[in-house]
Amino acid sequence: MREVPIDKIIEVVRGLFIAANTQLGQDIVEALDRALEKEESPIGKEVLVELKENAEIARREEVPICQDTGLAVLFVDLGQDVHIVGGDFIEAVNEGVRRGYQEGYLRKSACHPFSRKNTGDNTPAIIHVNIVPGDRIKIAVVPKGGGSENMSRVAMLTPAVGAKGVIDYVVQTVEESGPNPCPPLVVGVGIGGSLEKATLMAKRSLLRPLDSQNPDPELAKMEEEILSRVNKLGIGPQGYGGRITALGVHIEMAPCHIASLPVAVNIQCHAARHKEAVI
Structure with missing residues (x-):
């Protein structure tokens, strides 16, 4: 003991x-760099540059x-x-x-x-x-933060909708959120379990580094499809339009009741703040 x-x-x-609150994760910084390479909107590019500058000022000055x-x-x-x-x-x-x-x-x-x-x-x-x-x-x-949390949703879908119904629901949730959660986003998704388990998985999935791949091939493919569809919505950085509405999609899944298909979407803003330590 x-x-x-x-x-x-x-x-x-x-x-x-x-x-x-003061040091943006390196995985987010690198994701913003990749987003800059893909973004075609001049305003979108400018926003991404400003987000990086803001993060550097926060780190250097030790301010939020x-x-x-x-x-x-x-x-x-x-x-x-x-x-x-x-x-x-x-x-x-x-x-x-x-x-x-x-x-x-x-x-x-x-x-x-x-x-x-x-x-x-x-x-x-x-x-x-x-x-x-x-x-x-x-x-x-x-x-x-409140802006991104307010746009998060959970639903008990009909099992018959299957994977396509889950993907449609996640994309619809992001679309309806518009600029409110301060995109580009990280989209956490919990599938299965129960009402509370799904929401917990969705939030915990936000801890996964953006440069990592889901170990489940089925979920990895689903993440790619959702990210592709989300980035075709045209919301763009901070809602000014563009190709980059989300930096990543992270999914966790668990078995659920035969009569249920719980799906939770926990949206995170561009800052995607998290840190961890082991004692």
């Missing part, structure tokens, strides 16, 4: 949220990539041979979020659903914990 003090968890979470620094979402793979000492794990994560958003001068966006009163420190965090073999803790943070 390996002991991990809560102070370590607090510090790692704090650092991850600051880094995710976007004013919307997101709700604090975390995916935690907790080793079953880890013993957390010195306090409560969930509170440690929330303290890390609290310090990260205060000390990193990040906007606090968490509020009461009806009164809209801000919680003041971007807590409580949304924490998804998965128990795994081993004695390590893998923490991935996803600061999720």
